[in-house]
Each structure stands twice: as structure tokens, then as C-alpha cells.
Amino acid sequence: MQIAILAHEKFPDRAKTALGVLRYADYDVEAVLDRDSAGSRVQDHVSDVQDAPIVEGMDDVGDVDALLIGIAPIGGGFDESWREDVRTALERGCDVISGLHFFLAEDEEFAALAAENDCELWDVRKPHDELTVADGVAGDVDAEVILTVGTDCSVGKMTVSMELARDARDAGYDAAVIPTGQTGIMIEGWGNPIDRVVSDFTAGAVEEMILEKGDEHDYLFVEGQGSIVHPAYSAVTCGILHGSMADQLVLCHEAGKEAIHGYEDFELPSIQSYVDLYEDLAEPVADATITAGALNTSHLEDDEARQAVDEYAEELGAPASDVIRFGTDDLLEELLE
Amino acid sequence: MQIAILAHEKFPDRAKTALGVLRYADYDVEAVLDRDSAGSRVQDHVSDVQDAPIVEGMDDVGDVDALLIGIAPIGGGFDESWREDVRTALERGCDVISGLHFFLAEDEEFAALAAENDCELWDVRKPHDELTVADGVAGDVDAEVILTVGTDCSVGKMTVSMELARDARDAGYDAAVIPTGQTGIMIEGWGNPIDRVVSDFTAGAVEEMILEKGDEHDYLFVEGQGSIVHPAYSAVTCGILHGSMADQLVLCHEAGKEAIHGYEDFELPSIQSYVDLYEDLAEPVADATITAGALNTSHLEDDEARQAVDEYAEELGAPASDVIRFGTDDLLEELLE
Structure with a gap:
């Protein structure tokens, strides 16, 4: 599938979804829309993702199947300066994919244009309707289930899941990702936004995905969310932990982080506390153990990063890596039997 | 407020909501509707709740302000054999209060009748619209926050919260209940059905209620839900634990229970495991300790019950009681300073 990615005024540093899609998705990205960087190319800014021209707007984009909204303003609303590009895409018969809190399908103009031009508005944050409570049976699938868990939000759980699954596949293993958040869902082209489901169905929504894929693959890498001690988001984390009935956990952490992001009054417990x-918490439902660690060292120099990873591995008593900086070999050797 | 309670064919043993309202709510119950027991009285069946005549249907009920649906079929749907009573209530200008999964307000006939007769359809399972994520500030309120937690669903958390709050008030303390489930909400006349909110807002919905009441009272008894190791419902439990930022926890258990109800493959961990x-899990967010225990011994003989409670207190290292059988004195002495 050929797509364009909208990332106006935010590419690359504040365009996490756009970068995730450029790095991990199977789409052919024909162009990135950013009026601030138009005329340059993706690889002028970021080296390790697929390249594409950066253009002013949809009028400068050739044939594509879909326009993907690759950024999110604080609050998740729709920025009216994007309307012309979305309108043009729909008029040309392109689908539009969005992870905003604001649902494009509920916008009258977009709904009418989509109907008129026979194209789809895919709001990935909208959970599907037939969810229910978990049956406690995710552990019955054939696949080994490996869940990324974290010491906080935004420490790299999505990235680690994607890197591990990709490298496992490259090494010849049959591995798939279970996406639980909007970027993961956009990359994989399916999934359920677990933070948007009814709280009673949190575990059930994860279980449903595990059951759907668990007998088709040998390894499932489940994208974790939040942290089990997060003052706001721990419910989602707990539901994913029990709903996935994971066999192995990969603890994701950011080097040097001491307090919960946005909740600075709350100190992070020790790494050993997280492991315990x-x-x-998993044990009464599924006997999951932390068998590897992933450390985000992006703000450190190379030699500091190496040392931080080694110390993290020692604290965990398990192999650790910064998967972007040092690759996934040490982790996959432990995770895949 | 004067109400009638609908409990057709299920009073009293399969009418948990009706019994809770009869036992704890401030409403004057004018009649219970149960076509199977019509002609008898509530106290012919249950001795420790307010009395009322049991009648065939709304036509046999005098002036009331509201009809409350006091039972729920499996699945939470609306039983069509109740339609005539709901219709009659609305035609007479009574509000209708329901905790069903099925929302009365979405029934065309009921919505039209309610509009016509200027009365309200209150679907207590429908969360209000302006929920958001927690700020991690429930701990800032003046009140001492006491949360009931459980080893499983249906072990008495709602009952224990209600008994403790009532007896504390009777002893002269300023105590209120924070209701989190449909029966609690019906009894208190306000609250938020935490199991129905968007999972990201689980803690936030609890925090909002704590902030609303926390500076008006000296003690808040928060109605807990589920269990932290429940394969389906642990997300809700975790969100309430962190969202309430409780000071004290009361661990509720049913004597002799060994497996999770409806999930019999999952054994209950030891009481000590639950305490730990x-x-x-609470500690990084709020320093909550289990300071008392409540044991449901309803299926035991008196002497066995006494022994079971004593053993439970010993396991917990804290005072314990069956609050229905042996009262709340020992617990309140510990919980209220």
C-alpha cells in the first residue's frame, strides 16, 4: 500500500507516529507532508528509516492509497490547518488513517466526502463494538507470548516490541506483534487501542487479539502500555499483563529516569521492585518472568550508554540492550528458544 | 424519596440490588414488585432490612417518586416481562432507576414516555461524559480514605463499605461512601460505575469522586471492585487502588473460597500473598496498608464462623470480622483514629 504521512510543522522530532510508521510499517511512503521542511527529504533529518520527499501538501503528492495522520497535538484534537489536505485526499479517493482522540468519521464534511468518494475513514483509536470480559484463556495458545512492560510511559515499549519482532523474523522465526496503541495499530494495520476500551474489557480486548493470532505464529510480541505503578495508567498496564497471560516479560526503562513523567512527585521504585x-502480580494468572531488559540511552554518549546497559543487566540479572543503539541479538538469544 | 423496587421472580435470593437498597439506602420503599411472592411482605423473607409489602405490579403501588430495577438477568439485558411496570411508572410520572447494561434511555418507547411525562430515566451504569486521566492528587484531601479490596469478586466489598460507613456515622463520625458499582450508586444516589469507564480514565474517575467529597468528610469508605489477581477484572481493581490513593485497606474474603468464581482453573493465592x-502495588503511589479484614461466613455455622474469623485475623495480623454476623466494632476501632 502506498501512503502519504501528514506531519506539518513537527517532523521529525515531534512526529512519533510518523517516525514509527516510516521505520516499521510495510507501507510504501510516497511523501511526508510538512510545510516547514518542504523541499528536503526524510533522510536529511533521520538516517535509519525509509526515505521519502517532504512536500507542502497533498497537491504535491502523486498516486497514493491513503493519507495517514502522523502527528498529534496535545489533547488529540484535529488541527484545522490540516483540513485542506484531508479534503484533497478524500476527493482523490484516498482513505484517511488517524489515531487522534477526535474521530474523523464524526466530522460532517469528512464523512460526506468519504461516502461520496467511496473511501474509508479509519479512526484507529475507536475500539470495535463486540468486546467482552476475558475468559482467562490466552495462555492456551501455541505461541510463546512476550510482553514489553515498563517503568513509565514513553520509555520505548512500542519500539522494543517492533524491533524484537522484526529481527526475530529476519532471523527466520515466525513472530508477530500484538499492537495495543495507536502507532502500533497504524504500523501493523490492525489491533485494538486498549486505553480506549471499557475498563471491564481491558484484559478481554488483549485476550481476543492473542487468541486471534496465537495459533498462527510461534512468537507473539505484545506491545505494553504505561506502568504498573503509574498514578493514572496502571489499570491499562494491569489489564494487559493479565489479559495476555504472557510467558516472558521485557522490562523497558529510560537510563537515569527518576520520577514519573508528568507526575514528578512520584519517584520510580528500584528496578528490583519493578521486577518483583x-x-x-502476574503469577496467580500466568507464570511470567522478566527474562530481558531494554534500556533507552538516547540522551547518553556511547561509552556512558554501554556502561548504563551493563549496569541495567546486572540489576535485572538478565540480558539487556538499547535495541536501537546496540541491537537485539542478546535479547533474542534469551527470548527465543 | 419514596420508591418501589422491581424484583420479579427473584426476591430475595437472586435480588442483590433490591436487598442492598432495602438494607442501606435512605429511600422509603413503598413496595417490592415480585409476581411470585405477591401477598407476602419483605420481612417474611429477610429480617434485617426495612419492611414493605410485596405486590404483583405497579398497579398495586401507591404514590411513589421512582421505580428502581432491583434485579439483573445474566447479561444485563431488559426482560420484556417488566415493560408493563416500567411503562405504568412513567405514565404516572415516576422516574425509573436502572443498573442494567441495557440503557432504558435508549429504548424508544421509554424515552418518549419519559419526555411526555417529564420524568427521568437514570441509567446508573452510564458514566458521565467529562472524565479524564488522574492527576495523582487524591491523597491531598483531608479525609482518611479507606478502600475495601478483595480476594475475588462477590466477597462482600460493597456490603462491608456500607456497614462500616453506617456504623461509623451512628457512632458520631463524619463518614461517607464513594460508590463505584451499580448497587452502591443506587443506594447512595450518586457515583460512577468504574467498570464502564474508558480504561485510561479508571483511576481518574475514582480520583474525581474522592476530590468531590474528600474535604467534606473525615472518612471516605471507597467501594472496591474485583480483585488484583482476577483474570478479567484486575484492571478495574488496580485503577481504583491507585486512583483512590487510599490510606487504609480492608481485605474482604469469603471463608473457604479456594478458586476464582467462574474461573475455577485459577486458585486463590494465600492471604499473605494478597496482603503483600x-x-x-499501592506503595509507589500511596502508602496504603491492610489494617483490617472482613470475612463472609454466611455459609458456616456460628461456631465455625467464629473460628474462621479468628484464623483470618491471625493470617492478616489485623482485626477481622464478619460484619453482618459479628458487627463492625473491632474493625472501626482500628480504622478510625
Whole structure:
């Protein structure tokens, strides 16, 4: 599928979804829309993702199947300066894919244009309707289920899941990702936004995805969310932990982080506390153990990063890596049997 | 407020909501509707709740302000054999209060009748619209926050919260209940059905209620839900634990229970494991300790019950009681300073 990615005024540093899609998705990205960087190319800014021209707007984009909204303003609303590009895409018969809190399908003009031009508005944050409570059977699937868990939000759980699954596939293993957040869903082209489901169905929504894929693959890498001690988001984390009935956990952390992002009054517990909490909480439902660690060292120099990863591995008593900086070999050797 | 309670064919043993309202709510119950027991009285069946005549249907009920649906079929749907009573209530200008999954306000006939007769359809399972994520500030309120937590669903958390709050008030303390489930909400006349909110807002919905009441009272008894190791419902439990930022926890258990109800493959961990899990999981967000226990011994003889409670207190290292059988004195002495 050929797509364009909208990232006005935010590419690349504030365009996490756009970067995730450029790095991991199977789409052919024909262009990135950013009126601030038009005329340059993706690889002028970021080296390790697929390249594409950066253009002013949809009028400068050739044939594509879909326009994907690759940024999100604070609050998740729709920025009216994007309307012309979305309108043009729909008029040309392109689908539009969005992970905004604001649902494009509920916008009258977009709904009418989509109907008129026979194209789809895919709001990935909208959970599907037939969810229900978990049956406690995710553990019955054939696949080994490997869940990324974290010490906080935004420490790299999505990235780690994607890197591990891709490298496992490259090494000849049959591995798939279970996407639970909007970027993961856009990359994989399916999934359920677990933070948007009814709270009673949190575990059930994860279980449903595990059951759907668990007998088709040998390894499932489940994208985790939040942290088990996050003052706001721990419910989602707990539901994913029990709903996935994971066999192995990969603890994701950012080097040097000491407090919960946005909740600075709350200090992070020790790494050992996280290990005990995740394992002890999982145990009555599924015997999951933390068998590897992933450390985000992006703000450190190379030699500091190496040392930080080594210390993290020692704290965990398990192999660790910064998967972007040092690759996934050490982790996959432990995770894949 | 004067009400009638609909409990057709299920009073009293399969009418948990009706019994809760009869036992704890401030409403004057004028009649219970149960076509199977019509002609008898509530106290012919249950001795420790307010009395009322049991009648065939709304035509046999005098002046009331509201009809409350006091039963729920499996699945939470609307039983069409109740339609005539709901219709009659609305035609007479009574509000109708329902905790069904099926929303009365979405029934065309009921919506039209309610509009016509200027009365309200209150679907208590429908969360209000302006929920958001928690700020991690429930701990800032003046009140001491006491949360009931459980080893499983249906072990008495709602009952224990209600008994403790009532007896504390009777002893002269300023105590209120924070209701989180449909029966609690019906009893208190306000609240938020935490199991129906968007999972990202689970903690936030609890925090909102704590902030609303926390500076008006000295003690808040928060109605807990589920269990932290429940394969389906743990997300809700975790969100309430962190969202309430409780000071004290009361661990509720049913004597002799060995497996999770409806999920019999999952054994209950030891009582000590529950204590450690709840306290360790709470700790990074709020320093909550289990200071008392409540044991449901309803299926035991008196002497067995006494022994079971004593053993439970010993396991917990804290005072314990069956609050229905042996009262709340020992617990309140510990919980209220």
C-alpha cells in the first residue's frame, strides 16, 4: 500500500507516529507532508528509516492509497490547518488513517466526502463494538507470548516490541506483534487501542487479539502500555499483563529516569521492585518472568550508554540492550528458544 | 424519596440490588414488585432490612417518586416481562432507576414516555461524559480514605463499605461512601460505575469522586471492585487502588473460597500473598496498608464462623470480622483514629 504521512510543522522530532510508521510499517511512503521542511527529504533529518520527499501538501503528492495522520497535538484534537489536505485526499479517493482522540468519521464534511468518494475513514483509536470480559484463556495458545512492560510511559515499549519482532523474523522465526496503541495499530494495520476500551474489557480486548493470532505464529510480541505503578495508567498496564497471560516479560526503562513523567512527585521504585511487582502480580494468572531488559540511552554518549546497559543487566540479572543503539541479538538469544 | 423496587421472580435470593437498597439506602420503599411472592411482605423473607409489602405490579403501588430495577438477568439485558411496570411508572410520572447494561434511555418507547411525562430515566451504569486521566492528587484531601479490596469478586466489598460507613456515622463520625458499582450508586444516589469507564480514565474517575467529597468528610469508605489477581477484572481493581490513593485497606474474603468464581482453573493465592500484593502495588503511589479484614461466613455455622474469623485475623495480623454476623466494632476501632 502506498501512503502519504501528514506531519506539518513537527517532523521529525515531534512526529512519533510518523517516525514509527516510516521505520516499521510495510507501507510504501510516497511523501511526508510538512510545510516547514518542504523541499528536503526524510533522510536529511533521520538516517535509519525509509526515505521519502517532504512536500507542502497533498497537491504535491502523486498516486497514493491513503493519507495517514502522523502527528498529534496535545489533547488529540484535529488541527484545522490540516483540513485542506484531508479534503484533497478524500476527493482523490484516498482513505484517511488517524489515531487522534477526535474521530474523523464524526466530522460532517469528512464523512460526506468519504461516502461520496467511496473511501474509508479509519479512526484507529475507536475500539470495535463486540468486546467482552476475558475468559482467562490466552495462555492456551501455541505461541510463546512476550510482553514489553515498563517503568513509565514513553520509555520505548512500542519500539522494543517492533524491533524484537522484526529481527526475530529476519532471523527466520515466525513472530508477530500484538499492537495495543495507536502507532502500533497504524504500523501493523490492525489491533485494538486498549486505553480506549471499557475498563471491564481491558484484559478481554488483549485476550481476543492473542487468541486471534496465537495459533498462527510461534512468537507473539505484545506491545505494553504505561506502568504498573503509574498514578493514572496502571489499570491499562494491569489489564494487559493479565489479559495476555504472557510467558516472558521485557522490562523497558529510560537510563537515569527518576520520577514519573508528568507526575514528578512520584519517584520510580528500584528496578528490583519493578521486577518483583510485575512477576508477583502476574503469577496467580500466568507464570511470567522478566527474562530481558531494554534500556533507552538516547540522551547518553556511547561509552556512558554501554556502561548504563551493563549496569541495567546486572540489576535485572538478565540480558539487556538499547535495541536501537546496540541491537537485539542478546535479547533474542534469551527470548527465543 | 419514596420508591418501589422491581424484583420479579427473584426476591430475595437472586435480588442483590433490591436487598442492598432495602438494607442501606435512605429511600422509603413503598413496595417490592415480585409476581411470585405477591401477598407476602419483605420481612417474611429477610429480617434485617426495612419492611414493605410485596405486590404483583405497579398497579398495586401507591404514590411513589421512582421505580428502581432491583434485579439483573445474566447479561444485563431488559426482560420484556417488566415493560408493563416500567411503562405504568412513567405514565404516572415516576422516574425509573436502572443498573442494567441495557440503557432504558435508549429504548424508544421509554424515552418518549419519559419526555411526555417529564420524568427521568437514570441509567446508573452510564458514566458521565467529562472524565479524564488522574492527576495523582487524591491523597491531598483531608479525609482518611479507606478502600475495601478483595480476594475475588462477590466477597462482600460493597456490603462491608456500607456497614462500616453506617456504623461509623451512628457512632458520631463524619463518614461517607464513594460508590463505584451499580448497587452502591443506587443506594447512595450518586457515583460512577468504574467498570464502564474508558480504561485510561479508571483511576481518574475514582480520583474525581474522592476530590468531590474528600474535604467534606473525615472518612471516605471507597467501594472496591474485583480483585488484583482476577483474570478479567484486575484492571478495574488496580485503577481504583491507585486512583483512590487510599490510606487504609480492608481485605474482604469469603471463608473457604479456594478458586476464582467462574474461573475455577485459577486458585486463590494465600492471604499473605494478597496482603503483600495490595500493599506493594499501592506503595509507589500511596502508602496504603491492610489494617483490617472482613470475612463472609454466611455459609458456616456460628461456631465455625467464629473460628474462621479468628484464623483470618491471625493470617492478616489485623482485626477481622464478619460484619453482618459479628458487627463492625473491632474493625472501626482500628480504622478510625
